[in-house]
Amino acid sequence: MNSQWEVVIGLEVHAQLATQSKIFSGASTAYGAEPNTQACAVDLGLPGVLPVLNQEAVRMAVKFGLAIEAEIAPYSVFARKNYFYPDLPKGYQISQFELPIVGNGHLDIEVDGIKKRIGVTRAHLEEDAGKSLHEDFHGLTGIDLNRAGTPLLEIVSEPDMRSAKEAVAYMRKLHELVRYLEICDGNMQEGSFRCDANVSVRPKDQAEFGTRAEIKNINSFRFVEKAINYEIERQIDLIESGGKVVQETRLYDANKDETRSMRGKEEANDYRYFPDPDLLPVEITEAFKDEVRTTLPELPDAKKKRFIEQYGQDNESAATLTSSRQLADYYEALVKVSGGEAKICTNWVTGDVLGALNKAGLEISQCPVDAERLSGLLRRIADDTISGKIAKQVFDAMWQGQETADQIIESQGLKQITDTGAIEAIIDKIIADNPGQVEQYLSGKDKVFGFFVGQVMKEMQGKANPTEVNKILKLKLKR
């Protein structure tokens, strides 16, 4: 990228709150039901119906606000955002405008080892719209209102990010946080977590912001990065070729990897916001905040710091293990039941467990080998019943079935041989069969030692205790 330009990015993230029912009705929020089976009279916007605020959504918004050390408004107001669209049943969306529930807060990100604080301007509660279905209706449009009224928390950042990488780091951090708080399932395919990006560029020495374009509805981390980078290039090219960036809404097309104009500023809606007279202002007391504060879990940054201190992890392992609350819990459960060997637990979880999960496309919560079972395996490594190499074989078997490590070791006869007599006998045989290699070793070629270890292991199907093998070999091959 041309270095005389500075990029300015702000994100608006929509996090779907994990409430059981909708924000203003009792209908279920479960995903994937038959169209219009989870839309009650209120969601349909029938004449005469009225919204009633779901207090659980308020609680979740406050929880988020406390987690980013934001101001929680003692008094916030729902407003009507007016526009016509077939999947917007009332002809207005209930949102918050002038007085949002969460005010100024912040989130710390890290890119290439550099830490940075990103400001959060506000977060407000609103209802989602339904969906327009354009397929299967022979040129007509179908409307599914199951999603209408689903609670959303719109989290608006300050224009504090200076690269697509920072934007992705911020979005990931937010994603991690809302899942930690258990206020959003973070499922991006289902649209539970999606973002709009405001992007502009300005000459490095210029104080005021350039004209921004808003890229709508980006639903993956990868697309955020690609869409922003495309947009940065587009704007710089435009300006450098004598053009001007216009304020507009653009859509990212993942197939073509480009953004294109949806509507310009002059076509923008006048939403005619005004306070919704059907809903009372939301009042948040100190007592309520205190109560919600007691439900806050240990947050990702604090947990990461503790993992480094308590388990002697490096930055990278700690970041990996605290990237989700479930993974961190798994790790800590493992350390606990396996009796403290933190290092080996770290290696196993960041290595074998995550590797297997990735390969299988599973979440830690779906891991077939729970911490209890895995600890059984680690115990057998620690007490020399099996070697590290055999352990991987046992782990694979555990992944496939329900058996414990001990059952697998027993049934497959994988127990390590520590009987020095048996090992000695094999070693004697191998020394006798390979006089040439013995010669080489004795003449100073240390590498040949490995050959002998390999031969012994091969002969003993990997079950020999490597420490014993080493010890005896060294004795027998004394120079």
Next chain:
Amino acid sequence: MNNKTIAELAKSLRAGEFSSVELTQTYLKRIRQFPALNAYITVTAEQALAQAEAADKRLAAGSADLLTGIPIAQKDIFCTDGVKTSCGSKMLDNFISPYNATVVEKLNAAGTVMLGKLNMDEFAMGSSNETSFYGPVQNPWNVSCVPGGSSGGSAAAVAAGLAAGATGTDTGGSIRQPAAFCGITGLKPTYGRVSRYGMIAYASSLDQGGPMTRSAEDAAIMLQVMAGFDEKDSTSVDRPVPDYSAGLNQPLNGLKIGLPKEFFGEGLDGEIAAVIETAVNEYRKLGAEVKEVSMQNLKHAIPAYYVIAPAECSANLSRFDGVRFGYRCDNPADLTDLYTRSRGEAFGKEVKRRILIGTYALSAGYYDAYYLKAQKVRRLISDDFKSALDEVDVLMGPVSPTVAFGLGEKTGDPIQMYLSDIYTIAVNLAGLPAMSIPAGFVDGKPVGLQIIGNYFAEDRLLNVAHRYQMNTDWHKQMPKGFE
């Protein structure tokens, strides 16, 4: 039977003088007898008789409430399960509500018989019932005059004995003004006293349902059932409902009445002023003290109302878009065509006017000058009422500056039409309870006395109205031909 009050009918039903089925048949017959009044949009005869039969069983079993078996009717703004709920509009001419409004639910549970759905100004926007898609309603006292609006069908039906009582809604005077024009008793409760759930919204921060009856005693009986907190309406107030009938007879010695001088200025018909004065004198005789009060911001009530109410209605009526229910134009070319033609063809002129005013008032660049300013005025008006009601128990004055005017007389001049609510609108802006009770006649047409009380003082209002009705018989008059 048809000229009896609810209280009298309840006694007769218990005494076995007639059954609810007989009573219901009498009313149904009268409804058929006076089709020209056009009070009903829908008559639910079959359902009414079934309810009456059930009521008779309850009466026989001794498990009846006071309202059990009493034939009433619902303003067509209240959603009624399985019954057309038109709101007086072509837009909802095909709308069969799949659910009951809370008020309907409560009145059903009390065992009332619903005779049908009453005519009204389209979406409750009007002061003469002339904006209804179903045509105007005649005033039983003078069939060439309007019954008032928007609850014109309710007022005419009760006045003509086509229902023992009716529900109405009042956003700027829509219960009180038609009650005054038709010589019946109407009560607009405190905002939040009666659930708005299922009551099709016109201006949500002002709308309030209430009873329209032949007497204050009847209003107490109906309000008893209609009032109360509803978890489905966030703006309903969680506060116990007092026994409205218990205090009706309390003497009025020492009652402090305030007469806002702004209610008696220019624009008020002199003969009406005289009727009000006579009524106030009657209160003096009953032991009340009367003093003049002043509320300087009342003069801003109409402009403030005609910003706030249209602003809210412009959003409230957006759901009528031809997509999910209600009227849809034929063969829409595209989405914009669907919206513009469906709304253009199905909304009447007054509704369109208010949607446009409201949309304008909320638009970028105008919001502060109109909507915000109007909200500030609203606050000032509320403060005026608060100070006045610190000094006195109730305020009294006329309901409307004139008696019922002729059909068609003001339809060409919206401002003149709006002015007929000049004494009622401020009460809605303040959210206070108020009543209209019959207090005399001018040119053979009824005059209403307005009584305004403090927040949640419906019991006091009913007491004040009832004592007057114990000593006068204006409320007992029946229009000629409808006795």
